[in-house]
Every structure is written in C-alpha cells, then in structure tokens.
Amino acid sequence: MTDPATTTPAIEVAGVSKTFTGRGRTTRPALCEVSFTVARGRTTAIVGESGAGKSTLVRCVAGLEKPSAGAVLINGRPLALRPGRTSPVQMVFQNPVDALDPMRSVRSSVAEPLRGLPRAQRHARVSELLSLVGINPSRATDRPLAFSGGQLQRVVIARALASSPEVLLCDEPTSALDVSVQAQIINLLLTLQEKHQFAMVLVTHDLAVAKVLADDILVLRQGRVLFHGDVDQLLQPAEPLDGYVADLVQTSRDSELAQPPVTPMEMV
Amino acid sequence: MNAEALRVENLTVTTAAGIEIVSGVDLTVREGELLGLLGETGAGKTMTARAILGLQPRGLRATGRVRFGDGEWISLAQPELLAKYLGRTAGLMLQNPMGAFDPIKRIGPQLIESVVHNGLMTKAEALARAAKLCRHLGLGDAESIFRLYPHQLSGGMSQRVALALTLMPAPKVLVVDEPTSALDANLRVEALKLVQSVARDDGTAIVLISHDLGLVSRFCDAIAVLYAGHLVEYGPTSELLHVAAHPYTATLISCSLRLDGPRRTALPTVGGEPPLPGHWPSGCYFHPRCPEARDRCSLERPTFVAGAERGVACHFARQEVRS
Numbered sequence: 001m002t003d004p005a006t007t008t009p010a011i012e013v014a015g016v017s018k019t020f021t022g023r024g025r026t027t028r029p030a031l032c033e034v035s036f037t038v039a040r041g042r043t044t045a046i047v048g049e050s051g052a053g054k055s056t057l058v059r060c061v062a063g064l065e066k067p068s069a070g071a072v073l074i075n076g077r078p079l080a081l082r083p084g085r086t087s088p089v090q091m092v093f094q095n096p097v098d099a100l101d102p103m104r105s106v107r108s109s110v111a112e113p114l115r116g117l118p119r120a121q122r123h124a125r126v127s128e129l130l131s132l133v134g135i136n137p138s139r140a141t142d143r144p145l146a147f148s149g150g151q152l153q154r155v156v157i158a159r160a161l162a163s164s165p166e167v168l169l170c171d172e173p174t175s176a177l178d179v180s181v182q183a184q185i186i187n188l189l190l191t192l193q194e195k196h197q198f199a200m201v202l203v204t205h206d207l208a209v210a211k212v213l214a215d216d217i218l219v220l221r222q223g224r225v226l227f228h229g230d231v232d233q234l235l236q237p238a239e240p241l242d243g244y245v246a247d248l249v250q251t252s253r254d255s256e257l258a259q260p261p262v263t264p265m266e267m268v
Numbered sequence: 269m270n271a272e273a274l275r276v277e278n279l280t281v282t283t284a285a286g287i288e289i290v291s292g293v294d295l296t297v298r299e300g301e302l303l304g305l306l307g308e309t310g311a312g313k314t315m316t317a318r319a320i321l322g323l324q325p326r327g328l329r330a331t332g333r334v335r336f337g338d339g340e341w342i343s344l345a346q347p348e349l350l351a352k353y354l355g356r357t358a359g360l361m362l363q364n365p366m367g368a369f370d371p372i373k374r375i376g377p378q379l380i381e382s383v384v385h386n387g388l389m390t391k392a393e394a395l396a397r398a399a400k401l402c403r404h405l406g407l408g409d410a411e412s413i414f415r416l417y418p419h420q421l422s423g424g425m426s427q428r429v430a431l432a433l434t435l436m437p438a439p440k441v442l443v444v445d446e447p448t449s450a451l452d453a454n455l456r457v458e459a460l461k462l463v464q465s466v467a468r469d470d471g472t473a474i475v476l477i478s479h480d481l482g483l484v485s486r487f488c489d490a491i492a493v494l495y496a497g498h499l500v501e502y503g504p505t506s507e508l509l510h511v512a513a514h515p516y517t518a519t520l521i522s523c524s525l526r527l528d529g530p531r532r533t534a535l536p537t538v539g540g541e542p543p544l545p546g547h548w549p550s551g552c553y554f555h556p557r558c559p560e561a562r563d564r565c566s567l568e569r570p571t572f573v574a575g576a577e578r579g580v581a582c583h584f585a586r587q588e589v590r591s
Contacts (some may be wrong), residue, residue, distance in 0.1 A: 149309065151541070178309050184524070208529065212533075242534060255453060255480075
C-alpha cells in the first residue's frame with residue numbers, strides 16, 4: 001500500500017453511500033460506507049454478484065452519479081465535470097459495439113475527447129492512439145461495423161486514453177470477448193498501464209481476470225464491502241475469510257479449467 | 269456403455285447467399301452424458317444447436333441427418349418432421365431467457381402450460397414438478413415465484429426459470445445454449461450442477477453449448493471443439509485436456525485464466541480473431557492464427573479424421589487418432 005501522507009492517491013473513495021429512491025418513496029441502499037484508495041499505476045478490482053453495487057460505485061467514481069454521503073476525490077480534488085472539458089476519469093464499457101456510434105468513423109469517435117486541437121494534430125494523435133492499441137491507423141476512416149469485437153474494444157480503449165486520463169474505469173472489459181481475444185486485451189491493459197501509469201478500477205465478475213490485472217480486490221455484496229485487500233490475501237488467506245467471500249473463491253476454482261494445462265510453451 | 273441418445277451426421281448450414289456457416293458436423297451423445305460444444309464467436313455453435321432441432325432461422329438451409337435414440341434417421345432438411353420431436357424428445361434452451369416467456373402471464377401457469385396441454389402430466393403433477401425444479405434451481409419459495417410476471421424476474425432468475433421450463437417435460441435430449449452467460453459465478457456452477465444431475469438422474473443426453481472451456485471441462489464428459497463452422501477436435505474431456513490434438517484446442521487451454529495463474533504478467537496469446545462467416549481463409553481455417561502453421565496448411569484443408577474416441581482435423585495433429 002502507498003502511504004497517503006507522502007503521495008495523494010489517484011482515487012480516494014471515502015465513506016461513499018448511495019441510496020436510490022424508488023416508486024412509493026421506498027429507499028434502496030445501493031452502496032453503504034464504501035472506502036478505498038487507488039494509487040497511480042495501480043489497479044483495484046471490484047468483484048461481486050449482480051446487484052452488489054459494482055456499477056453504482058464505478059458511476060460514482062466517474063462522476064455520473066452523486067453519492068448520497070461521502071466523497072470521491074481524484075488526485076485529492078473532488079471531480080468537477082464541466083461541459084466542453086474532458087474528464088480525467090475515462091471509462092471502458094463491457095460491450096464495445098454499444099460504446100461506439102455506428103454511424104461515425106472510428107477516427108471521429110476516438111477524436112471526440114480531442115475537440116480543442118487543430119484538425120491535423122487531432123488526426124496525428126488518433127493515428128498514434130490507434131497504433132498504441134494495435135489497430136492499423138489506415139483503418140481510421142472505417143466505421144465500427146468493419147471491426148471485430150476485440151478490435152472495437154481496442155478502439156474504445158484508445159478513445160479512453162485520448163485525453164491522457166488519470167483514472168481508467170473498466171466495466172467488465174473482457175466479458176463480451178472470446179477467450180483467445182480476452183488474453184490480448186488483458187495484455188494490452190497491462191502494457192498501457194505500465195507505460196501511462198494511470199490508476200485503474202476494474203469491475204469484473206471473474207476472479208481470474210481480477211487476479212491477473214489487479215493489485216487489490218474489493219468484494220462487494222449488497223452495497224457493503226466484505227473484503228478489501230491484496231489479491232494474494234484473498235487466494236491464500238492468513239485468517240479465515242467471510243463465508244460469502246470464501247464461497248466466491250471456491251466457486252471460481254470450481255469453474256476454472258479442470259486440470260493444469262499442458263505447458264503453454266509447447267505451442268511454440 | 270449407455271445407449272446412444274443423439275446422433276447427428278454431416279450437419280451443414282448454408283445461408284441464402286450460399287455461404288456455409290456450419291460444415292459437416294458429426295456429433296454423438298449417449299444417455300446420461302454431457303457433450304460440451306465449444307466455440308468462439310462465429311464458430312457456428314448456436315446454428316448447430318438450432319439446426320439439430322430444425323429451428324434454424326428462416327432463410328438458412330440445413331442438410332445432414334439426425335437420429336434420436338434408436339429411432340429413424342430424420343433429414344435435417346425437413347424441419348416439419350423434426351417438429352414432432354420438439355419438446356418431449358428433444359428440448360432446446362436458448363441464450364436469451366426473456367424470450368422464452370409470455371410477458372403477460374404469470375410464471376406458474378407458463379411452467380405447466382405445455383406439459384398439461386400436451387397431456388404429459390396432470391395439472392397437480394405438473395405443479396409438483398415445477399415446484400421441485402424451482403427448489404433445485406435455487407429459486408426459493410416456488411409458490412411466490414409462480415405468482416410473478418416475467419418482468420419481475422432478475423436476469424439470473426429468469427435464466428433459471430427458463431431452465432425449469434425446458435426441463436418440465438423431462439426430454440431425452442436437451443440442447444442448452446450458453447445456459448449460464450447471464451448468471452453470477454456462484455449460480456453458474458449451481459445451474460450446471462443441476463443440468464448435470466438432470467443427465468445423471470433422468471438419463472437425459474445433454475449438448476451444452478458454451479464458449480467457456482473452464483465450465484465445460486468441469487461438467488462435460490466429452491468435448492467437441494468448433495472453429496469457423498468446422499469440427500476441429502472431439503474427445504473425452506480428460507484426454508482432450510491432457511493432450512490437445514489440435515493447435516486451436518491447445519490455444520484455448522493456454523488462454524484460459526486460472527486463479528493460480530500469474531499476476532500482472534502478460535499472458536500467452538495467439539494473434540488475430542476468429543474469422544466471421546463468409547470471410548473464411550484458404551486451406552485450414554485456423555492457419556492464419558496457428559502457431560504451428562506450415563505451407564501445407566494454407567493450401568489444403570485438412571479432413572476430419574474420426575476415431576472411436578477422438579477425432580481431429582489437422583495435418584500435423586499432435587495426437588494420433590486411433591480408430
């Protein structure tokens with residue numbers, strides 16, 4: 001863990017609660033006193049079942065939802081979203097097909113956060129971003145329909161990185177992708193984070209994805225934090241885990257590949 | 269060895285434009301066994317599943333033949349003949365559970381409707397079976413579930429109710445298309461355990477369609493791997509995982525994430541993505557991504573060599589297939 005006294009964490013979520021008011025004035029607590037910090041260049045994974053509050057939490061960090069109580073600080077300051085300015089917090093969504101305008105070229109979508117720049121500079125930057133994520137820049141004028149799912153997710157990541165964000169929020173970035181493509185996107189996120197040192201929050205239902213991408217894991221259930229700590233503490237706990245969390249680890253083990261694979265290097 | 273419950277031969281699905289999206293697939297499932305049909309986007313998993321039951325979308329033409337149990341061979345080109353087997357003999361559960369329900373009818377009546385209407389059970393028997401299935405599937409109090417409308421179910425619940433709906437007539441063959449993609453990890457294992465117990469207890473033969481090698485390896489007795497509309501490999505689960513004969517299967521195994529896997533280090537990958545129907549490469553469809561591709565692979569399509577237990581379509585298969 002980073003010492004908060006010496007460095008300001010990129011993300012600080014302090015005692016965030018969120019209550020939605022439904023019909024008939026019933027209130028539904030979606031988040032309850034959630035606190036965590038993420039330092040620059042590090043990743044926290046948020047894991048939980050549907051309805052646990054994962055998306056609400058990420059929306060609060062992105063500034064799309066206002067917490068009922070508590071505060072979200074980005075680099076020590078509350079996030080102020082202003083029209084015409086790009087937020088230092090960018091998002092990558094689950095389904096890349098829905099995240100891009102089908103009628104616009106990929107270049108136009110990626111250039112969206114770069115509106116202030118002159119045209120030539122904008123295009124140069126888009127080409128740079130596309131090569132960074134492994135898309136041939138000559139395809140910049142193509143529309144999303146011409147790309148496969150994995151390529152579109154790369155484009156979405158390029159767009160998220162266009163404004164050099166401090167924080168990248170990834171909501172299930174690989175669950176809409178094929179297994180053989182999932183590994184490519186995971187590798188891409190790892191390389192990009194190494195290079196750009198953004199803080200990352202990863203929402204996932206897959207503990208194995210969390211293990212390979214994240215430093216810390218936060219297990220949410222019904223808006224409450226059941227576990228927060230290093231990934232290894234979750235997988236090889238020194239003290240007994242909460243029953244629900246232990247079950248989560250067990251089911252994840254129960255659904256992974258049955259026996260050790262033949263050494264992957266045999267493929268070369 | 270159990271009796272054969274489902275046999276499919278030379279299943280081919282062609283679009284109106286003449287593009288083959290599934291080519292010459294052979295499958296065999298015995299009573300009480302689970303066959304995992306594994307494949308990625310565009311591999312033709314769903315089309316295979318639907319064509320077995322004559323339910324491919326209009327405009328697609330299926331050829332080949334199918335046999336349930338020791339019955340007659342039925343041509344897949346005649347969906348109207350296959351329709352007679354739908355439901356009691358062969359059930360299908362599709363990916364999107366919400367599409368399985370009538371939105372303006374309560375769950376209880378929907379669950380028992382078809383079995384009572386077709387005279388398979390009395391209303392009381394049907395209600396008892398529905399309640400038992402609901403309990404098995406972790407839906408809690410069956411009485412309160414029966415009173416709900418489909419829109420009141422959460423994603424996970426509707427998937428489980430849809431599973432219960434398919435299981436109501438106790439079909440002999442069950443084709444399940446991605447039964448767990450909308451479920452949480454813990455419910456996913458539960459749902460598959462139930463599907464497995466249906467196979468073991470009722471002797472149902474199950475074709476489980478999935479893209480998740482991990483889950484398939486845990487619950488299926490045998491695995492058939494599809495790539496770009498072709499069967500590339502099949503075999504008993506343990507043998508296939510031990511030595512994958514086809515490089516594509518080996519790729520799927522090495523790309524699978526494991527909790528004991530490495531942390532924050534790059535994973536082994538293959539480049540590229542599965543081809544989409546109509547954009548098939550020359551020769552072996554996997555050769556542009558294959559780490560072991562040689563000259564012959566881009567020129568000549570390998571034939572499927574089928575043995576008794578295992579089969580593979582690769583010029584340079586790493587496992588001999590004995591017939």
